[in-house]
Amino acid sequence: MRISFWCSNGHETQPSFAGDAQVPDTWDCPRCGFPAGKDRDSPPDPPRTEPYKTHLAYVRERRSDADGEAILAEALAKLRGEI
Structure with missing residues (x-):
């Protein structure tokens, strides 16, 4: 049928x-x-359908600019051997 x-x-x-x-x-x-x-x-x-989001867009949803600055400062300090 x-x-x-x-x-x-x-x-x-x-x-x-x-x-x-x-x-x-x-x-x-x-x-x-x-x-x-x-x-x-x-x-x-x-x-x-949801629009495509980059990894950075998802990170920005979870973290504030202040959080990002703190993480970046910590990573740079590690690279410079300060930690």
């Missing part, structure tokens, strides 16, 4: 299933990759 699934971009896909198979609630759209549902008028929302 063929079941229709629609994504939020309006794409329709009709995968084939065996008559006794359990049909999933969602299916990945082969055109855009968004999740597709069986209800044409209310398709699943597309996944929310």
Whole structure:
């Protein structure tokens, strides 16, 4: 049997299933990759993607500028042999 699934971009896909198979609630759209549902008028929302962050951006979320200055001063002191 063929079941229709629609994504939020309006794409329709009709995968084939065996008559006794359990049909999933969602299916990945082969055109855009968004999740597709069986209800044409209310398709699943597309996944929310976070923008790429560098390692430095994650560090800045966890540390203040004062923390960074203290860590840098400690590392420079070690390199200079002061510690």
